[in-house]
Amino acid sequence: MKEFKKLLEQKDFSKDDILRLLNSEGEDKTLLLKRSREVADAQIGKKVYLRGLIEYSNICSKNCFYCGIRKGNRAQTRYVMEDEEVLDCARFAYEKSYGSIVIQTGERVDSAFTGKIEDLIRQIKELSHGELGITLSLGEQSDETYQKWFAAGAHRYLLRIETSNPDLYLRYHPDDGNHRFEERLAALERIRRAGFQQGTGVMIGLPGQTLEDLADDLLFIKNLDVDMVGMGPYIEHEDTPMFSDREQLMSRMERYQLALNMLAALRLMMPKINMAATTAMQAIHPDGREEAVLAGANIVMPNITPLKYRECYLLYDGKPCVDEEPARCHGCIINRIQSTGNQVGLGEWGDSRHFLAKQVCKD
Numbered sequence: 045m046k047e048f049k050k051l052l053e054q055k056d057f058s059k060d061d062i063l064r065l066l067n068s069e070g071e072d073k074t075l076l077l078k079r080s081r082e083v084a085d086a087q088i089g090k091k092v093y094l095r096g097l098i099e100y101s102n103i104c105s106k107n108c109f110y111c112g113i114r115k116g117n118r119a120q121t122r123y124v125m126e127d128e129e130v131l132d133c134a135r136f137a138y139e140k141s142y143g144s145i146v147i148q149t150g151e152r153v154d155s156a157f158t159g160k161i162e163d164l165i166r167q168i169k170e171l172s173h174g175e176l177g178i179t180l181s182l183g184e185q186s187d188e189t190y191q192k193w194f195a196a197g198a199h200r201y202l203l204r205i206e207t208s209n210p211d212l213y214l215r216y217h218p219d220d221g222n223h224r225f226e227e228r229l230a231a232l233e234r235i236r237r238a239g240f241q242q243g244t245g246v247m248i249g250l251p252g253q254t255l256e257d258l259a260d261d262l263l264f265i266k267n268l269d270v271d272m273v274g275m276g277p278y279i280e281h282e283d284t285p286m287f288s289d290r291e292q293l294m295s296r297m298e299r300y301q302l303a304l305n306m307l308a309a310l311r312l313m314m315p316k317i318n319m320a321a322t323t324a325m326q327a328i329h330p331d332g333r334e335e336a337v338l339a340g341a342n343i344v345m346p347n348i349t350p351l352k353y354r355e356c357y358l359l360y361d362g363k364p365c366v367d368e369e370p371a372r373c374h375g376c377i378i379n380r381i382q383s384t385g386n387q388v389g390l391g392e393w394g395d396s397r398h399f400l401a402k403q404v405c406k407d
């Protein structure tokens with residue numbers, strides 16, 4: 045116990061140290077979660093920031109084996125939101141003082157799509173008098189596309205590596221030249237080069253994934269020096285090829301508990317990054333997002349997509365809040381965050397302190 049307490053005070057963590065954190069349970073786990081929240085309080089404050097999530101379209105050119113909206117899922121009805129609907133969502137977020145929105149879609153690289161996103165970013169900036177921050181999560185794109193979206197006013201970009209183990213990456217994606225691990229790494233580099241606050245993340249508890257892989261994932265995230273992270277438990281979707289591997293999975297609650305340890309360990313390793321309390325946590329446990337905040341997360345993404353599209357954006361089974369009106373969600377999310385003893389950073393961008401600290405060092 046004394047030794048574990050000493051470990052929690054460290055600044056640098058070896059792979060063995062991380063494995064010890066990921067394996068923690070009982071009293072050790074309680075100490076780990078308490079320490080990670082203390083580190084968050086001291087380094088980034090007792091505030092949680094909101095990002096209104098707009099699931100703009102579920103059309104995707106890719107076929108990741110775990111994803112419910114993969115191109116090959118013929119059971120899925122496809123949609124693209126109307127421009128006015130997107131602007132209404134942004135207006136809602138602005139009026140509710142969310143501070144920021146996230147635009148998320150399946151991956152498309154055609155010019156009609158990239159041009160439309162650029163227009164929407166400009167219009168959202170205009171309607172909010174430049175006040176709404178914009179995060180994008182739109183997959184792998186060219187230098188030119190990232191640059192034009194950044195110039196239009198988006199300033200944060202999330203592209204999850206999903207797993208940092210190239211062999212596992214190959215297992216979870218088709219080997220068709222369109223889903224290359226190296227290309228994902230190159231895209232992450234292009235995101236940084238374009239000027240975005242760079243975000244990545246992984247899935248926790250995938251079939252065939254070991255604790256060693258997860259420790260390597262945390263070291264990968266640390267070495268990449270990212271500004272923000274979105275990671276949560278893997279949840280299987282029945283209309284995907286990986287559903288047939290479900291016998292190999294640990295229980296959902298075990299994946300959830302492991303995700304809490306991952307969040308807490310990463311908070312100790314990277315005290316100033318932004319870290320999301322993902323909806324996948326809430327899909328397993330009704331208080332999943334609050335527990336993630338208590339483990340050190342500081343970002344929550346209320347879904348503000350119109351209800352009629354929600355059922356069509358199911359990346360995994362059992363996604364929560366698919367039938368909750370954004371207006372109802374609003375009060376619920378504020379109460380949930382406050383119940384953790386944190387304030388809600390209304391009207392603030394809540395940019396990554398890790399990113400801001402790097403900018404100061406550059407100047």
Ligand code: SF4
Pocket residue numbers: 104105106107108111112113114115149150151183
């Ligand atoms: S994970 Fe992303 S890129 Fe892969 S199929 Fe799903 S939406 Fe498309």
